[in-house]
Amino acid sequence: MNDNEKxxxxxxxxxxxxxxxxGDPWEDKYPDVRSINERAFKEIAQLIDQKTKSPSLPCAGxxxxxxxxxxxxxxxxxxxxxxxTDFPFSFAYVQPIEDTEQTYRYLLREVIVNxxxxxxxxxxxxxxxxxxxxxxxxxxxQSSQTFRNSGIRRLKNLKIRGLNEWRTEFxxxxxxxxxxxxxxxxxxxxxxxxxxxPLSPEEIEKRAISFIRVKFPDIPKAFLKVLFxxxxxxxxxxxxEWLRGAAIDDEDAALLQVPSRLRYSPSLSEQESRNILNYLxxxxxxxxxxxxxxxxxxxxxxTDEKIRSLGKMVEFLVDxxxxxxxxxxxxxxxxxxxxxxxxxxxxxTRLRTNEFQLxxxxxxxxxGIVRTRLASVYGNPxxxxxxxNLQKEDxxxxxxxxxLTSTFKMRLHSPRQVIMLANQRLKQILYPDAEPVEAVFPLxxxxxxxxxxxxxxxxxxxxxxxxxxxxxxALELYLRHNSPESGFELESLSQSEDKYVDxxxxxxxxxxxxxxxxLDAVFIIDTELNNSYVRASVKRGIDFLEKDGNGKAFYxxxxxxxxxxxxxxxxxxxxxxxxxxxxxxxxxxxxxQAARWYALALLNYAVKEGDVTIxxxxxxxxxxxxxxxxxxxxxxxxxxxxxxxxxxxSEILRGQRGQGREEGRQSERATDNGPTDNGPTDNGPTRxxxxATDNGPTDNGPTRxxxxATDNGPTRxxxxATDNGPTDNGxTRxxxxATDxGTNGQRTNKAVGTGNGQRTKGxxxxxPTDNGPTDN
Numbered sequence: 001m002n003d004n005e006k007x008x009x010x011x012x013x014x015x016x017x018x019x020x021x022x023g024d025p026w027e028d029k030y031p032d033v034r035s036i037n038e039r040a041f042k043e044i045a046q047l048i049d050q051k052t053k054s055p056s057l058p059c060a061g062x063x064x065x066x067x068x069x070x071x072x073x074x075x076x077x078x079x080x081x082x083x084x085t086d087f088p089f090s091f092a093y094v095q096p097i098e099d100t101e102q103t104y105r106y107l108l109r110e111v112i113v114n115x116x117x118x119x120x121x122x123x124x125x126x127x128x129x130x131x132x133x134x135x136x137x138x139x140x141x142q143s144s145q146t147f148r149n150s151g152i153r154r155l156k157n158l159k160i161r162g163l164n165e166w167r168t169e170f171x172x173x174x175x176x177x178x179x180x181x182x183x184x185x186x187x188x189x190x191x192x193x194x195x196x197x198p199l200s201p202e203e204i205e206k207r208a209i210s211f212i213r214v215k216f217p218d219i220p221k222a223f224l225k226v227l228f229x230x231x232x233x234x235x236x237x238x239x240x241e242w243l244r245g246a247a248i249d250d251e252d253a254a255l256l257q258v259p260s261r262l263r264y265s266p267s268l269s270e271q272e273s274r275n276i277l278n279y280l281x282x283x284x285x286x287x288x289x290x291x292x293x294x295x296x297x298x299x300x301x302x303t304d305e306k307i308r309s310l311g312k313m314v315e316f317l318v319d320x321x322x323x324x325x326x327x328x329x330x331x332x333x334x335x336x337x338x339x340x341x342x343x344x345x346x347x348x349t350r351l352r353t354n355e356f357q358l359x360x361x362x363x364x365x366x367x368g369i370v371r372t373r374l375a376s377v378y379g380n381p382x383x384x385x386x387x388x389n390l391q392k393e394d395x396x397x398x399x400x401x402x403x404l405t406s407t408f409k410m411r412l413h414s415p416r417q418v419i420m421l422a423n424q425r426l427k428q429i430l431y432p433d434a435e436p437v438e439a440v441f442p443l444x445x446x447x448x449x450x451x452x453x454x455x456x457x458x459x460x461x462x463x464x465x466x467x468x469x470x471x472x473x474a475l476e477l478y479l480r481h482n483s484p485e486s487g488f489e490l491e492s493l494s495q496s497e498d499k500y501v502d503x504x505x506x507x508x509x510x511x512x513x514x515x516x517x518x519l520d521a522v523f524i525i526d527t528e529l530n531n532s533y534v535r536a537s538v539k540r541g542i543d544f545l546e547k548d549g550n551g552k553a554f555y556x557x558x559x560x561x562x563x564x565x566x567x568x569x570x571x572x573x574x575x576x577x578x579x580x581x582x583x584x585x586x587x588x589x590x591x592x593q594a595a596r597w598y599a600l601a602l603l604n605y606a607v608k609e610g611d612v613t614i615x616x617x618x619x620x621x622x623x624x625x626x627x628x629x630x631x632x633x634x635x636x637x638x639x640x641x642x643x644x645x646x647x648x649x650s651e652i653l654r655g656q657r658g659q660g661r662e663e664g665r666q667s668e669r670a671t672d673n674g675p676t677d678n679g680p681t682d683n684g685p686t687r688x689x690x691x692a693t694d695n696g697p698t699d700n701g702p703t704r705x706x707x708x709a710t711d712n713g714p715t716r717x718x719x720x721a722t723d724n725g726p727t728d729n730g731x732t733r734x735x736x737x738a739t740d741x742g743t744n745g746q747r748t749n750k751a752v753g754t755g756n757g758q759r760t761k762g763x764x765x766x767x768p769t770d771n772g773p774t775d776n
Contacts, residue, residue, distance in 0.1 A: 003385050004397065004398070006383055006384060006385050007377075007378060007383075007385060007397060007398065008398060008430065009383070010377050010378065010380070010383040010385065011374075011377060011398070011426065011430060012430055013383075014377050014380070015423065015426065016030065016373035016374065016376050016377050017373060017419050017420075017422045017423035017426055018423065018448060018452065019448070019449065019452045024093070024456065024463070025072060025073075025075040025076035025078075025079050025093050025294075026076075026079065026093065026117060026463065027076075027456060027460075029376065030372060030373055030376050031372040031373075031375065031376060032073075032076075032077055032080065032372070033361075033365055033368040033369055033372055035364075035365055035368065036070060036361050036365050036368075036369075036415060037065075037069075037070055037074055037358045037359065040063065040074065040356040040357060040358055041074060041077055041078075041081075043356055044061060044063070044074075044078065044327070044356055045078075045081060047059065047061055047325070047354055048078070048081075048089055048290075048292055048325065051089070051290045051292075051323075051325045052088050052089050052288065052290055055284065055285045055288060055289075055290045055322065055323035056285055056322055056323065058318050058319060058350075059318065059325060059350075059353065059354060060314060060317070060318050060325065060326045060327070060328070060350045060351050060353070060354065061325070061326070061327040061328070061351070061354040061355075061356065062327075062328050062330070062335075062351040062352055062354065062355050062356070063327060063328065063329045063330070063355075063356045063357075063358065064330065064331070064332045064335065064355065064356065064357050064358065065329065065330075065331065065332075065357075065358030066331055066332065066333075066358075066414070067331065067414070067416070067609075067610035067611070067613070067623055068414035068415060068416030068417060068610075068611075068613060068621070069358040069359070069360065069414050069415070069416075070358055070414070070415045070416075071296060071329040071358065072296055072297075072329070072611070073415065074329070074358065075093060075294045075296055075327075075329065078091065078292060078294065078327075079091050079093075082292075083119060083120070087119065087127065087130055087289075088288075088289070089289060089290050089291065089292055089325075090114075090115060090127045090130075090131070090284065090289055090290065090291040090292070091114065091127065091291070091292050091294075092110060092111045092114035092115065092291060092292070092293045092294070093110075093114060093294050093296065094107070094110045094111075094293060094294065094295050094296070095110070095296070095297065095602075095605065096297050096298070096300035096301060096306070096605055097301075097306060097309055097310070097469075098469030098470070098472065098473060099468075099469050100303075100305040100306055100308070100309040101266065101499075102266075102269075102270070103270070103309045103312055103313060104245075104270045104271075104273040104274045104277070104312075104313075104316070105245045105269055105270060105273045106469075107273070107277065107313050107316075108244055108245045108273040108276055108277055109244040109245060109246075109465075111244075111277065111280070111291070111293065112128075112240065112243050112244035113244065113465055114127070115127045115128040115131075116128050116230075116240050117463060128230060129231070130289070131283065131284070131287065131289055132227070132228065132230065132231055134287045134289065135208055135212070135228075135283070135287065136204055136208060138211070138287075139204060139207050139208045139211050140204065142211060205225075205228045205229075208224070208228055209221060209224045209225065209228065212224055212283075215286070216282055216283075216286075218282075219279050219282060219283075220279075222258045222259065223275075223276065223279050225256065225257060225258060226239050226242045226243060226256050226258055227239070227243065229256055230243070235255060235256060238252035238255055238256055239256060241529060242256060242258060242261075243276065245269060245272060245273040245276060246261075246528070246529065246530075247260060247261040247262050247264060247269075247528065247529075247530040247532075247533060248260050248261070248529060248530055249262075249529060249530045249531050250262070250531070252529075260530065261530075262530050262531075262532045262533070263532070266499070274316070274320075277316075277321050277324075278320065278321055278322075280321075281321040281322035281323050281324055282322055284322065284323035284324070285322040285323040289323070290323040290324065290325055291323060291324045291325070292325045292327060293317060293324060293325065293326050293327070294327045294329065295310065295313075295314075295326065295327070295328045295329065296329045297329075297605050297606075297608070297609040297611075298310070298328070298329070298330045298331075298334065298339070298609075299331070299334060299608045299609040299610065300604075300605050300608050300609065301338075301339075302608070304342055307338065307339060307342040307343065308342065308343075310328075310339075310343075311342075311343040311344060311347040313326070314326045314328065314347050314350065314351065315344075315346065315347050315350070318350050328351055331610075359412070360412035360413055360414050361412065361413060361414070361415055361418065362408075362412065363405055363408035363409045366404075366408040366413055366418040367396065367401070367404060367405065367408065369415055369418045369419065369422075370396055370399065370404065370418065370422050371395070371396060373419070373422070374395075374396065374397075398426075398429050398430075399422070399425060399426070399429070403425075404422075404425075407421065416611075416613060416621070417613075417621050420613060420614075420615050420621055421615065424615055441614075442614055442624045442625075442628040442631075442632070443628070443631060443632050443635060443636065445612060445613075445614050445624060446603070446607075446612065446624060446628065446629060446632040446636070447632070447636055449603055449606065449612050450599055450600065450603050450632075450636075453599040453602050453603055453606075454595055454596055454599040457595040457598055457599055458591070458592070458595050461591055461595065464595075464598050466527035466558035466560050466561050466594075467527065467558075467598070468502070468525050468526070468527045470597070470598055470601040470602070471525050471527075471556065471558065471589075471594075471597050471598070471601070472502045472503065472525050473600075473601040473604060474597040474598070474600040474601045474604075475502075475503065475523060475525070475556070475597070476493065476503060477600060477601075477604060477629075477633050477637075478600075478633060478637060478638070478646050478649070479493055479503070479505060480493060480630075481630040481631075481633040481634050481638075482634065482638060482650070483634040483635065483638040483639065484634075485638075485639070486638055486650050486653075486654065487650070487653075487654030487655075488507050488508065488650070488653045488654040488655075489507070489508040490505060490506075490507065490508075491505075491506040491507065491508050491518070492505060492506045493505040496522070498540060500524060500526075500533075500536055500537045500540045501522050501523075501524055501540050502523050502524060502525045503522070503523040504520070504521070504522050504523075505520070505521050505523075506518065506519070506520055506521075507519050507520070507521055507552075507653050517550075517655070519550055519551055519552060519653075520548055520551045520552075521551060521552040521553070521554070521653065522540070522541065522544050522551070522552075522553050522554070523554045523556065524537050524538075524540060524541055524553070524554065524555045524556065525556045525557075526555065526556070526557050526561070527557065527558050527561045528561070529561055531569050531572055534563060534569070534572055535569075535571065535572045535575060537555065538555060538572065538575045538576050538579050539575060541553040541554075541555050541579050541584050542575065542578060542579050542582065542584070545579070545582045545583050545584055546582065549583075552583070552585065552652055552653065553579070553583070553584045553585065554584075554585045554586075554587060554649065554652075555576075555579065555584060555585070555586050555587070556587045556588075556589065557586075557587075557588050557589065558589050558594050559588045559589055559590045559591070559594065560594075562588075563576065585649075585652055587645055587648065587649070589645060593643070593644070593645045596642065596643050597645075600633075600637065603629070604629065607623075607624055607625075607626065607628075607629045608626065610623035611623075612624040638650065
């Protein structure tokens, strides 16, 4: 196989033009074409350099660019500029805010998440590590200088003693006595040096706190203590949670030796977040490490409250916090129509003082985009291309350079249009026998973008920390745009005034009996890690169900925010057991499912910003509309088996999985990549799950249930699914069974079939089937 054949094979495996949206600037996948928007970048870099030299200078920047002009790509170029210059400044990319009641908490969280993200894929070093290294370096140098000064003073004293008293001491003493006395101080000093040696991490931390507090007495000891413990591997996670303003549990608070914030009011939490941002600003100012904060996708600031929230953040960063530079990226028409009418004049003036304009690219720049994207594939060693010719200006294979040039010379194109046109041409080259497609259908484009975003999230899941607001956005999209085949109709959906409850809705559900009924439902999304908050959230669900016996209550968590099993959080686990007993539905989003929820939320951001575009039959591009996104959710998400948690919610809302309290626990089942609950498993009532086949109930009788005894608790019953109908003839049934390890409530998947039926304590193994009915 020659190189040209290898290139075709490589492009079929990895198409570099599939996605035209950058999405996240931290994903540095494709090379940069420096000449595109070069003037704007140089002006922004000059502003950053000025801020680096004078961190206390109050300033901001406003970047104008239309759809597809490369706003997010320019953000990535700023980040790359920092990487290439050994990070003379820090960087943060802020996605759109959802909850305006948590403006400063959200800003702090986004800043800390960025500061704690590895600056290079090949290293675990973060921007916060760089800042701490500078602090410790100064502390060490100061300690060394102090010790050196002490030694010099001692030597001087010894020298003075020798000069002034040498004659007297020599005259009055014997030679041995004189030598012993003369070198006594020198010996003591040497012992001091040997004894002290290198400073331990604890000693450096202690000295660093004292050193910083002498310089900046307004910075509290608690903040410094947590900041310096970030470098300790066993404390790093807890330190990150505390630094981003979250309330932590008592165990982590004791580990860090700081307040847990469990009883902080919302207003106090907001003030605490402002304070931490201020403390960071003081340190960044002192160590010459200003923070560039980029606000992007402003189309998603779709309410007056969100726009005012943006104004509050910008004004705070410019006027109150030291060494922070906000850059706002926005479409020109959007700025004039929305933001100039809602932001106060002071914020507008701050931003418009430094304006930058993005433009389209000419034919040479367009060819450069195609060339660099091809090079990203050809240069991959796994494809074995011996001579990729990455440096040749005319190497655009498999494209015809003359045809591409002719297309791009007709008019200026945005970078996104170039990528989309290249994608369309490449598909024609790679699959010449396929029927020509004159236009890309919006739903297909949205599906591609959704899967692309999902892949990015799965590849670096830690980059996307548990986020209540984005889970809420995904759930709201799913509920609002349910398909006609879903079996229920959404009559109303509203945001709850209760801070523990996210969504309230009224459902018109068509039950299996064809009777139409109305029911109310509440959704509680919780990513907190402190006991009191979790307990209060579960209590809201219990209160709702006790008040409305026919209602549905859902408690949803990112599985990374696991609830500690008993004996920890004993009362909380008991409340969670009661919540399930009276009909509550607990859904724990394992990684694959959480990634799909986050991907849907981020896809919504991209569509609202106009970042998802299609090429129509006339070779013109247009953004996908919100109505087309709604159709995508109806057709692709509601009917996708890849999103079992969403389907699970639909089944419950349409009355398919249990009715009220008596069958409340029937709805819990394992998904294909993890269980949907991780609470207590040994002290609650019997759990039941329905038995279903691919072609309906068995024997035309009632639902069958498989009884499974626990080690030391009541009987459990789990869903038993067959692949091809009844199994009364003794055929093995395959069961995806969530087991627990002992009594800690952590379940894992086990495939259960026929076998010897033996079980060991704390672990479930094979369970045999019988040759008769399983109704019992």
